[in-house]
Amino acid sequence: MAAGSRDEREGTVIQRLGSRLSARVERWMPSPFLFAIFLTYIVFVAGLLVEGEGPVQMTQYWFDGFWILLSFTMQAVLVLVTGFVLAYHPFVQRQLTRLLSIPSTGRRALLLVGLLAMVIAWFHWGLGLIIGAILAREMGRQAHERGLNVHYPLLCVAGFMGLALTWNMGLSGAAVLLMNTPNNVFIQQGLIDSLVPISRTIFHPQMITLLILGIIYVLALLYLLSPPDSEKEGMTEFVPESELGEFVETEDEPATPDGGETAAATDTTDGPHSTETVPADRINNSRILGGVIALSGVAITIYTFATQGLNALNLNTVNFAFLFIGFALFTSPEAYAEQFGEAVTSASDIILQFPFYAGIIGMMTNSGLAGTIAESIVGFAGTETFPAAVVIISTIVNTFVPSGGGEWTVIGPIVIPAAQNLDVPLGQTMIAYTFGASLADLIQPFWALPLLGITSMRARDIFGYTIMMLILALPFFLVAITVVPYAGSFWSGIIPF
Structure with missing residues (x-):
């Protein structure tokens, strides 16, 4: 909206200054x-x-x-x-x-x-x-x-x-x-x-x-x-x-079912349009495996702060903590990797x-x-x-x-x-x-x-x-x-x- 089209008689001084600027x-x-x-x-x-x-x-x-x-x-x-x-x-x-x-x-x-x-x-x-x-x-x-x-x-x-x-x-x-x-x-x-x-x-x-x-x-x-x-x-x-x-x-939940049963999983041995779920898909989307990884990272974070107190806070510990908190929310390694890729x-x-x-x-x-x-x-x-x-x-x-x-x-x-x-x-x-x-x-x-x-x-x-x-x-x-x-x-x- 152009400045000239505004009714500058309206509003407080701060409002008018904000609008003009x-x-x-x-x-x-x-x-x-x-x-x-x-x-x-x-x-x-x-x-x-x-x-x-x-x-x-x-x-x-x-x-x-x-x-x-x-x-x-x-x-x-x-x-x-x-x-x-x-x-x-x-x-x-x-x-x-x-x-x-x-x-x-x-x-x-x-x-x-x-x-x-x-x-x-x-x-x-x-x-x-x-x-x-x-x-x-x-x-x-x-x-x-x-x-x-x-x-x-x-x-x-x-x-x-x-x-x-x-x-x-x-x-x-x-x-x-x-x-x-x-x-x-x-x-x-x-x-x-x-x-x-x-x-x-x-x-x-x-x-x-x-x-x-x-x-x-x-x-x-x-x-x-x-x-x-x-x-x-x-x-x-x-x-x-x-x-x-x-x-x-x-x-x-994120669009990855439990156990890796993805609707669009691809078995490259049977061609690009195969929908067969192969063991690699189950591993990539395993919430059990993702949970273990997440728990490992969260446990290390808790141990770090338990032994060093809040003074353990630095850029590396913050990034480490939030990286694995995200893993804990998504649990599926594949779902987390996909969301991470979009976030980049x-x-x-x-x-x-x-x-x-x-x-x-x-x-x-x-x-x-x-x-x-x-x-x-x-x-x-x-x-x-x-x-x-x-x-x-x-x-x-x-x-x-x-x-x-x-x-x-x-x-x-x-x-x-x-x-x-x-x-x-x-x-x-x-x-x-x-x-x-x-x-x-x-x-x-x-x-x-x-x-x-x-x-x-x-x-x-x-x-x-x-x-x-x-x-x-x-x-x-x-x-x-x-x-x-x-x-x-x-x-x-x-x-x-």
């Missing part, structure tokens, strides 16, 4: 892949002008960095894919559909989708991203059928808020888990001599308090940004009604674009540009304002390096010594970092790619609202991270830790 972004925002290319050239030129590097040297930095995220890329892909597989299990989808039948108004639907997306992403960012997208699409479909007046672009933003707020602070947050991973890059570099346990980050009272306040504030923003009824655009404005369909499967397609854009962002990391790190950004901001900070400075640094850098763990490897070597010099606890520094890194996703479309595919939206359809969310949320979190204390004496007797 959404209209502008819809006209001008490029595709996420071109966004990555543009950022590449911006960093290239900045290296020339700010750091005085030559074009050949900047090109070499880009080339040298292109593959530095291969290991982390695989970890990120597994987080996303394991979450995708769980989200698309029929049992999970049925429960989501029942939940979404509860709201009786468009705004309540918006708040429910946002709340569920943020809570689930705290447990697992890949699961939160995919379920958030499913919630947005399914709620849009139900709203169309039930006559609820809901603005579909903002509904998709609500489904994305898990990635834009809570995931970095949760159980699969890359940076905090990296700091708790033995022999991590910062220990190897001699910047720290011991791990930073999650009791000082994820489960610290300051983090929990800020997380709760943040969720409440974001829900309030979603409510306030919802346009007047006359301006709301339902799902059918973006998705043809013929394509809405029944988004959630109705089967009780959701990560195709990550596989394509991550090397380009790794190249950006190479240029920012080797040219000294990332250090210049961090040092210029840290230089104005004192002990009390240092956490807010870290929020700003991580928000800026994450726009160019959309990876919680990848970005932290870039700015950590500058931020960690500064925190130590100011006697700011590393746990508090990490908490501040997680907020900025999450908020940057509101202007960086990279992690929205799976959501856009599931909801049939374009980045420019929703990023006017996400940018507005950032404008309204960043000042709140800068104040909150400053006034909510980290010191243990404040929390003693309130929350044990």
Whole structure:
């Protein structure tokens, strides 16, 4: 809907600003892949002008960095894919559909989708991203059928808020888990001599308090940004009604019968159209075999946490746990492999674009540009304002390096010594970092790619609202991270830790 066709006299100031910004972004925002290319050239030129590097040297930095995220890329892909597989299990989808039948108004639907997306992403960012997208699409479909007046672009933003707020602070947050991973890059570099346990980050009272306040504030923003009824655009404005369909499967189990008795099993010895079930089919689809594999993985996960406690949480244990939880849900090895294969397609854009962002990391790190950004901001900070400075640094850098763990490897070597010099606890520094890194996703479309595919939206359809969310949320979190204390004496007797 063009900006000029809107009645700007309707709605609150926030609603009008959100609508205007959404209209502008819809006209001008490029595709996420071109966004990555543009950022590449911006960093290239900045290296020339700010750091005085030559074009050949900047090109070499880009080339040298292109593959530095291969290991982390695989970890990120597994987080996303394991979450995708769980989200698309029929049992999970049925429960989501029942939940979404509860709201009786468009705004309540918006708040429910946002709340569920943020809570689930705290447990697992890949699961939160995919379920958030499913919630947005399914709620849009139900709203169309039930006559609820809901603005579909903002509904998709609500489904994305898990990635834009809570995931970095949760159980699969890359940076905090990296700091708790033995022999991590910062220990190897001699910047720290011991791990930073999650009791000082994820489960610290300051983090929990800020997380709760943040969720409440974001829900309030979603409510306030919802346009007047006359301006709301339902799902059918973006998705043809013929394509809405029944988004959630109705089967009780994945479509693989017990014992491997598949209707389309093929015996290759009798030709391509044979329907005879052979022993290999029974083995491939054996729920007994799948159950044994699943139980083995789940048992190892339980043993790991029983012997090491919650400090066992790191990217590898998270991926391992969710990989076998998915196996336990599907049980049939063949059914799980097929669903896993379908889920991998959701990560195709990550596989394509991550090397380009790794190249950006190479240029920012080797040219000294990332250090210049961090040092210029840290230089104005004192002990009390240092956490807010870290929020700003991580928000800026994450726009160019959309990876919680990848970005932290870039700015950590500058931020960690500064925190130590100011006697700011590393746990508090990490908490501040997680907020900025999450908020940057509101202007960086990279992690929205799976959501856009599931909801049939374009980045420019929703990023006017996400940018507005950032404008309204960043000042709140800068104040909150400053006034909510980290010191243990404040929390003693309130929350044990």
